[in-house]
Every structure is written in structure tokens, then in C-alpha cells.
Amino acid sequence: MARSNEPLFWAPFFAGAGFSALFMPAVMIITGVAVAAGWINATQLYQLILHPLTRLFLFLLISLSLFHAVHRIRFVLVDLGLKPFAGIISVLCYGSAIVGSILAAIFALTL
Amino acid sequence: MKTKEYVRPMPANWFMHNRHLQLFMLRELSAFFVAGYSVFLLVMLYKAGQGEQAFQQFFEGVMKSGLSIFLHLIALAFVVYHALTSFNAAPVIMDVRIGEDPIDPRLLIAAHYVMWVVVSVVILIVAL
Amino acid sequence: MPEKSITLEVFRYLPEQSDEPKYQKYDVPYREDWVVLDALNYIKDHIDGSLSYRWSCRMGVCGSCGMMVNGEPRLTCAAFLRDFYPQPIRVEPLTNFPVIRDLIINLEDFLHKLKEVKAWLIPKQEKPVSEGEYLQSPKELATYKQFSMCINCMLCYAACPVYGLEPKFLGPAAIALGQRYNLDSRDGGKEERTDIIASSEGIWECTFIGECSRVCPKHVDPAAAIQRAKVQSTQEWWMSLLLPKGAK
Ligand code: SF4
Ligand code: FES
Numbered sequence: 001m002a003r004s005n006e007p008l009f010w011a012p013f014f015a016g017a018g019f020s021a022l023f024m025p026a027v028m029i030i031t032g033v034a035v036a037a038g039w040i041n042a043t044q045l046y047q048l049i050l051h052p053l054t055r056l057f058l059f060l061l062i063s064l065s066l067f068h069a070v071h072r073i074r075f076v077l078v079d080l081g082l083k084p085f086a087g088i089i090s091v092l093c094y095g096s097a098i099v100g101s102i103l104a105a106i107f108a109l110t111l
Numbered sequence: 112m113k114t115k116e117y118v119r120p121m122p123a124n125w126f127m128h129n130r131h132l133q134l135f136m137l138r139e140l141s142a143f144f145v146a147g148y149s150v151f152l153l154v155m156l157y158k159a160g161q162g163e164q165a166f167q168q169f170f171e172g173v174m175k176s177g178l179s180i181f182l183h184l185i186a187l188a189f190v191v192y193h194a195l196t197s198f199n200a201a202p203v204i205m206d207v208r209i210g211e212d213p214i215d216p217r218l219l220i221a222a223h224y225v226m227w228v229v230v231s232v233v234i235l236i237v238a239l
Numbered sequence: 240m241p242e243k244s245i246t247l248e249v250f251r252y253l254p255e256q257s258d259e260p261k262y263q264k265y266d267v268p269y270r271e272d273w274v275v276l277d278a279l280n281y282i283k284d285h286i287d288g289s290l291s292y293r294w295s296c297r298m299g300v301c302g303s304c305g306m307m308v309n310g311e312p313r314l315t316c317a318a319f320l321r322d323f324y325p326q327p328i329r330v331e332p333l334t335n336f337p338v339i340r341d342l343i344i345n346l347e348d349f350l351h352k353l354k355e356v357k358a359w360l361i362p363k364q365e366k367p368v369s370e371g372e373y374l375q376s377p378k379e380l381a382t383y384k385q386f387s388m389c390i391n392c393m394l395c396y397a398a399c400p401v402y403g404l405e406p407k408f409l410g411p412a413a414i415a416l417g418q419r420y421n422l423d424s425r426d427g428g429k430e431e432r433t434d435i436i437a438s439s440e441g442i443w444e445c446t447f448i449g450e451c452s453r454v455c456p457k458h459v460d461p462a463a464a465i466q467r468a469k470v471q472s473t474q475e476w477w478m479s480l481l482l483p484k485g486a487k
Contacts, residue, residue, distance in 0.1 A: 001435050006443040007476035010469060020145050021194035026231035028148060028190060030238050031155065032183025035174050039239050042163075042170035048238055049159045049166075058156055065149040072142035075446045079404055081123060100153060107156040114254040116337035116345055121403040128310065132400065135448045200447070203463045204470060211381035 016068025055108040063101035141193035198223035246327035276315040292342035302392035307331040312394035333397035356417040361428030379424040386419035395451035411451035411461030
């Protein structure tokens with residue numbers, strides 16, 4: 001039996017699991033709670049996003065989280081009975097993660 | 112002689128069978144919120160790229176809206192759950208040993224929690 | 240005082256009588272120190288000799304008495320009546336396997352998978368008996384010992400939804416046993432085994448639900464064996480992609 005090429009997708013899935021677990025809640029507190037509470041205003045957040053390190057960080061967070069999430073979504077859909085469409089589900093899932101990552105890279109570079 | 116065997120098909124709602132499977136499904140569903148929030152970040156990044164004025168409009172009009180806050184809070188709950196399950200899995204994935212014996216899995220999990228809290232606090236201090 | 244009793248609702252499948260299974264109720268005496276298997280033996284000896292099930296050691300070693308006890312895969316020789324009394328107990332054959340008769344499942348598929356994964360020692364280098372044993376330090380033993388505790392009871396297969404949904408999945412115990420030999424310092428068969436373990440029907444089917452490790456009566460932790468194999472396999476895959484052929 002041939003070894004699977006699954007590691008191609010599993011590596012970013014796994015990296016994304018750790019990255020999103022570690023960083024995403026804090027970022028959500030900033031863009032959700034802190035914005036609502038007025039701890040940060042539009043100019044401050046804008047300046048923050050402009051910083052090159054923030055852009056690099058956001059690119060990684062977006063891209064890895066997408067690869068993490070679509071991998072799980074793919075398996076959820078298949079295990080909930082959409083097995084006949086497993087092929088197209090994979091294409092749509094990883095396809096959107098790739099597109100999302102490219103967009104994130106473009107946006108982060110052209111700020 | 113071979114007699115007919117009885118095959119029991121998996122019920123469509125197999126993930127409701129016990130509490131553990133329900134929690135597993137909750138963990139998997141958290142992926143939708145991880146993805147959703149990533150898309151939000153993507154839009155925010157895009158808006159920032161359109162200049163300060165466009166971003167300000169997005170900030171006041173969308174991010175400060177009740178709907179955005181509401182969605183943020185729900186997604187935050189799911190993402191925190193996702194984070195907890197990820198850190199809880201650390202001892203399963205890593206085989207950390209002192210000599211012959213694996214270290215106490217609770218220690219490994221606690222170390223991840225501590226790291227998580229420290230990183231989060233640092234991010235919040237730097238950003239706010 | 241009348242003797243206390245407890246009700247067992249037992250899955251009955253008698254292919255020569257009906258294509259459909261039914262549940263039959265039996266009232267058996269309740270004893271504090273009885274396990275579900277004792278109750279089944281009581282039924283067989285005193286109430287209904289036609290009931291069929293497997294068992295052998297009565298002490299959690301042979302792995303043959305696995306059944307669903309109130310929907311949970313258990314060794315019936317280790318499932319005490321007192322944990323359920325006075326509620327009735329439902330006893331069914333292990334899920335995810337075809338039923339041959341009553342509580343007896345067809346375990347052909349599992350045996351086949353054990354063979355496929357080569358769950359035996361493949362020495363690095365065969366040496367004549369005269370050269371003595373293949374030595375191993377306690378530390379080397381410790382790396383795989385946990386995975387070697389498996390008694391082939393198949394509770395993990397019954398608990399695994401992935402196996403239920405995709406019977407081709409190699410499954411928890413077979414992968415854990417494959418890893419047991421892969422991690423053995425005396426073994427040289429890792430390459431052969433990895434071809435099946437890292438195939439799409441091996442570790443990559445697993446979504447890390449973790450039920451296998453939860454129900455395992457021997458704390459084998461197949462979920463750990465599988466997740467670690469994923470990490471290792473992923474490292475090897477990227478290495479072979481990034482490094483030129485032949486380089487090690
Ligand atoms: S891994 Fe555990 S549950 Fe699975 S067959 Fe072995 S002993 Fe039984
Ligand atoms: S009878 Fe041997 S394990 Fe239960």
C-alpha cells in the first residue's frame with residue numbers, strides 16, 4: 001500500500017492548531033472586547049496593524065488558522081455523511097485556505 | 112456452513128451517542144469559528160490597506176456594532192474551547208520522559224496553560 | 240426475604256430463526272461480587288442454554304469477553320453488576336462488527352489487520368541461536384511497553400466512530416501494535432509497517448476522537464500511538480521532500 005501524501009495538509013493543520021490556540025483568543029479580545037469597551041480606538045488599531053511585525057503575525061495567524069480549520073471541516077463533513085463528495089470537499093476546503101493565504105499575503109504586503 | 116451475519120449500520124447521529132462524542136463534535140465545530148474569525152481578520156487587513164479613513168469607517172460601522180460584538184463573544188467561547196482541547200492533547204502527542212518514566216501529563220498540560228496565559232497577557236499589554 | 244435480582248436485556252440474534260435480532264429479558268440473582276459475565280453464565284447454566292457468547296479467562300487477560308454494556312464497550316468479566324444495580328443492564332455484541340450469533344461478533348477483519356500491520360518482531364539482523372538473545376535495556380523497553388499491553392479485546396474498535404464509518408480503517412489496536420514493534424530497539428521492520436500505517440487507510444483516517452484510549456481496559460492509549468505516528472510520519476514526509484534523494 002502506498003504511503004499517503006496527507007502530511008502535505010497535516011503539517012499546516014497541526015501548526016495551525018497550536019498557533020490559533022495560543023494566539024487567537026487574545027486577538028479576539030482586542031478586536032471584540034477591547035473595541036466594544038473603548039480600550040482601543042480606530043487610530044490606535046490602525047497604527048497597530050500598520051506595524052510590519054503585526055502584519056507578519058496576522059498573515060501567519062490567518063493562513064495557519066485557515067489550514068487548521070478547513071482540515072477539520074473537511075473531516076466533519078465527510079463523517080457527517082458526505083463521503084460521496086469527499087473529493088470535491090477536499091478541493092473546496094484546501095482551495096479556500098490557499099486563496100485566503102494568498103489574499104492575506106497580498107493585503108499584508110500592500111498596506 | 113456459514114450463516115447470514117447481522118450488520119448494524121452506524122446511526123446518522125452517531126456523535127450523540129455519549130458525552131465524549133458530543134464534546135468531540137463541539138471541538139470539531141469550533142473549526143467553523145476559527146475559520147470565520149480568520150475571514151474577519153482578512154477583511155480587517157483589507158480595510159486597513161484602503162487607508163485610515165476606510166478603516167475608521169469599518170471600525171465604527173462594523174467592528175463597534177452589536178452584531179460584531181455578539182459574534183465575537185460566541186466565537187471567543189468556541190475558540191477558547193478549541194485552545195483548551197489543543198493544550199489538553201499535548202501529553203498524547205508528545206512523549207516526554209524523565210529517564211524511563213513519562214512525566215505527569217497534568218504537568219505538561221499545566222505548562223501549556225501557563226504559556227498560553229503569559230502569551231495572551233503579553234499580546235494584550237503590547238496592543239493596548 | 241426474597242433474593243435480590245437484576246434484569247439483563249440481552250441482544251439475541253439467531254440467524255436460523257430470524258433475520259432480525261431481538262432483546263430478551265432475563266432476571267438473574269444479584270450478587271455484589273458478580274460481573275456481567277457471571278450473570279451471562281448464570282443464564283446459560285440455569286435459564287437459557289441457547290445463549291451464545293465468548294469468554295475464557297474471567298480475569299481481564301484473554302480479551303475475548305468484550306461486549307457492549309449499556310452502550311459502552313466493556314470487558315464483561317470486569318463490569319460489576321453493582322455499578323448498575325438496581326437498573327437493568329443491556330448487553331449487546333461489540334458495535335462496528337458483524338454479528339454471527341447473539342453476542343458473538345465476526346473478528347476476521349481485525350485478525351486480518353493485525354497481519355497486515357505485521358504485528359510481530361522483524362529482527363534487524365537474524366542471528367543464529369548460538370549467538371544468544373537480542374538484548375534490550377529497561378529504557379528501550381519503556382519506550383514501547385505501554386503499547387505491548389494490548390490483549391486484542393477490540394473494545395477500541397467498537398468505540399471508534401471512524402472505524403464504524405469506514406471499515407477499511409486499520410484501527411486503533413492494529414496501529415498501536417504496529418508502533419509497539421516500530422519502537423522496539425531490536426526491530427528492523429519499520430519501513431514495511433509504515434507503508435501500511437502511513438497509508439490513507441492507516442493513521443490518516445483518524446480524527447483523534449480519543450474514544451479508543453478511553454475505553455481501553457489495559458491503558459494502551461492507541462490514540463497516543465496514532466497521533467505520535469502522524470507527527471513522525473509528517474516529519475519524514477517533509478524531510479524526504481526537502482532533502483535530495485538518497486541523503487539521510
Ligand atoms: S488497544 Fe486496548 S481496547 Fe484496543 S484491543 Fe488492545 S487492549 Fe483492547
Ligand atoms: S474473559 Fe478473558 S478478558 Fe474477560
